[in-house]
Amino acid sequence: MFSPAPDWNDFAMSRRFWPLYGLRITTPRLELALPDGDVLDELAAVAADGVHDEASMPFSVPWTDGSPRDRARATFQHVLGTVAEWRPEKWTLSLAVRCGGKTVGRQDFMTDGFPVTREGETGSWLGLAHQGRGIGTEMRAAVLHLAFAGLGARHVTSAAMTDNPRSLRVSEKLGYRPDGLLVESVRGEARTVLRLRLSREDWEAHRTVPVEMAGLEPCRELFGV
Known part of the structure; x- marks a missing residue:
């Protein structure tokens, strides 16, 4: 069971010293924000309930192995x-x-060297109960808007197992292009990963989700821009 939605304004003190708690990205259905308090508990509960079929492993780091509490x-x-x-x-x-x-x-x-490279990588997961509704595409579109429109990114990358068609389809819809293959050891088996790259031009050509941002200006120093 989800607890009642918290009032984001409860975290005013956190925003004073860590303005990222005041950053909001919204789409017609979604709100994305750095979780604190009850929202972080809710997020952990969604992970506990499962994010993929246990027979498969869509992540290079198998963090979902283990118990719901894990x-x-x-x-x-x-x-x-x-x-x-x-x-x-x-x-x-x-x-x-x-x-x-x-x-x-x-x-x-995520990024390493963004002030110089203007490049970062996306990663995500969605609770099993909420899949198949287009939320994955919408939330990726939201963070891409932050990257390109908000932070001035030149490229954004992603990656997915070649046998993960849902993730690959999201990337395709948003304009990513194939960027090579790599092989990783996952659960003791060799798995092939498709790297993907999205340029600013391709992002602009594939934009379909309206996105709004609030609270970005106080965060720019932390982002290195």
């Missing part, structure tokens, strides 16, 4: 770790995705 704790530690380890030259923005007042998944945007 998945919840891994989610909790990941988000807090991104805040603790943040530096303007290397950071991971890990956003909770909310739809209709419920937390449904997580959308990350």
Whole structure:
């Protein structure tokens, strides 16, 4: 069960010293924000309930192996770790995705050297109960808007297993192009990963989701831009 949606304004003190808590990205159905308090608990609960069929592993790092409690704790530690380890030259923005007042998944945007390269990578997951509704495409479109329109990115990359058609379809719809293959060891097996790259020009040509941002200006120093 989800707890009642918290009032984002409860975190005014957090925003004072860590303005990323005030950043909001919205689409017609979604709100993306750095989770704190009850929202982080909700996000951990969504992970505990499962994000993919246990017979498969769509991630290079199999963080979803283990018990529901393990998945919840891994989610909790990941988000807090991104805040603790943040530096303007290397950071991971890990956003909770909310739809209709419920937390449904997580959308990350990560980079190393963004002030110089103007390039970052997306990663995400969505709770099993919320898949198949186009939310994955919409939340990726939201963070791409932040990257290109908000932060001036030149390219954004992503990657997916070649046997993960849902993720590859999201990238295709948003304009990513194939950028080579690599082989990784996952659960003791060789898995082929397709790298993907999205240029600013291709992003602009494939934009279909209206996106709005709020609270970005106080965060620019932290993003290194």
